Every structure is written in structure tokens, then in C-alpha cells.
Amino acid sequence: MARLLAAFLMVLGVAAAAPLLAQEEQSTAPYAYRQLDDPAKEEKAQALMESLRCLQCQGQSIADSDAPIAGSMRSLVRERIEAGEDPEAIRSWLIERYGDYVSYAPRITGLTWPLFAVPVALLLLAFLLLRRRFGGNPEQGGGA
Incomplete structure (x- = not known):
């Protein structure tokens, strides 16, 4: 009986942890909380993220905000920097998409x-x- 209970608890534990693992793997913002491997590219991304306003928080940059949209924007910035895109081109694209309000540098x-x-x-x-x-x-x- 103890074996059966232990097996049941193990299956229950795996079943409970599976959605959490799947959610992490299927994240739509993989670089929201993960830095780029190249320190020079991460520095460019960080500088750009500090100059962009979180659309939800409105008082914080996307580098400082924990809002979901800020995480998505951080990931987007890092992905584009990793792909070799110029930070000013990324800023222009975000301004075109969200308006001048998104930038701390009008x-x-x-x-x-x-x-x-x-x-x-x-x-x-x-x-x-x-x-x-x-x-x-x-x-x-x-x-x-």
C-alpha cells in the first residue's frame, strides 16, 4: 500500500510540474529575463531598454518594469540586437508602433x-x- 501511495504521489508531482515546465519552454518572450551571451550586445540592449518607457507602468523604463508588456519589449529589443539590428532602428520601429510616448528621448x-x-x-x-x-x-x- 505504501508503494502505491508513493507512486501515486510521484505521478501527481510530475503532472503538477509539467505545465510549469511547458510554460517556461513555450514563453513568447525568451529574453525577457535572460541576458544576451555577448556582453557588448547586452550593453547596447540595456542602454536602449533604459531609454524606452513601459506602456503599462508609464513611470518606469522597460529595463526596470515587471509588467508583462515590458518583458515582451525587453525580449524584442534583445532579439533584434542579437540579430545585428541598430538600436536607433529598433527605437524608430517602436516609436512607429507605439507612438512618441514610448521614448524618453523625444x-x-x-x-x-x-x-x-x-x-x-x-x-x-x-x-x-x-x-x-x-x-x-x-x-x-x-x-x-
Whole structure:
């Protein structure tokens, strides 16, 4: 009877572990938590992943996020780096797919240039106003 119980528990243990093993083998993101073998390629991938925003977390890069979509994006970046693709080409593809929001390094385009130009124009205006107010003409100095 003890043998039968031991055999039953062994079969039950194997049956319970099989889905976990199968899930790991069939992962859709094989490089989500595994680094590339080539340290130079992994460094390129890591630098790119730190400059890409997690679409679910929104406050973290895909390198720091544990969200499933961040894992998929990490795997995608590593797979493409491993295949020899340029990091900027990968960034462009992700921006095309997910929009400018995915990148922490925004591009200057026809729609985004005012976001960069307006602060510069305001600083220039403030400088001119302050110069006029406090810089004054020395010949107009008050007094005798």
C-alpha cells in the first residue's frame, strides 16, 4: 500500500510540474529575463531598454518594469540586437508602433517643435524684459 501511495504521489508531482515546465519552454518572450551571451550586445540592449518607457507602468523604463508588456519589449529589443539590428532602428520601429510616448528621448517633428521652441522664446523674452528693467542706460542715471 505504501508503494502505491508513493507512486501515486510521484505521478501527481510530475503532472503538477509539467505545465510549469511547458510554460517556461513555450514563453513568447525568451529574453525577457535572460541576458544576451555577448556582453557588448547586452550593453547596447540595456542602454536602449533604459531609454524606452513601459506602456503599462508609464513611470518606469522597460529595463526596470515587471509588467508583462515590458518583458515582451525587453525580449524584442534583445532579439533584434542579437540579430545585428541598430538600436536607433529598433527605437524608430517602436516609436512607429507605439507612438512618441514610448521614448524618453523625444524627437523634434512638425508637431513637437513648439514644445521645444516656446520655453526658449519665453526665456529670451524674460531676459530682454529684465535687461530693459534693470540694465537701463547709464546716462539716464538719477541724480545731480
